[in-house]
Amino acid sequence: MSVSDTIFNRLAQLCSRREYCSRGVLDLLRRKGVGEKDAEAVLERLRADRYVDDARYARAFARDKALLAGWGPRKIAYALSLKGIPEDVVQAALAEVGEDERFRRMEEVIRGKWRSVKAVTPQERRAKVLRFALSRGYDYAEAAEIISSLQKS
DSSP states (O other): OOHHHHHHHHHHHHHHHHHHHHHHHHHHHHHHTTTHHHHHHHHHHHHHHHHHHHHHHHHHHHHHHHTOOOOHHHHHHHHHHHOOOHHHHHHHHHHHHHHHHHHHHHHHHHHHHHHOOOOSSSHHHHHHHHHHHHHHOOHHHHHHHHHHHHHHH
């Protein structure tokens, strides 16, 4: 068995346990000291055998970050672009996250922050929660609407 086969088998095991994107695999191989040519060959073989699929990775990442971590679409898109995922794949992954579920989760996150923020004035509280929502990658208009409804109640 060649070194390339050994590396492929080890990465196939890793990829069968959790999703990896192409850039993640290449970074891992570089850290392990694998040459560029061998790394590309192993990655192509992993793609051909469907151990690595950037679209599948992007869908899983978007779903997990939106529904479990409470991230908004902008933060998810930015994180995926840093991982080298093409824009069209990112948009397709974001489209698969249900709009109702995403909005419900955003409302949950903002409501939780609203309860925890202690501020001197109502405007200061609103500003703090709005900054938090924007840092999570939520849309300004949607977040402002939720915050306005919280201020009224």
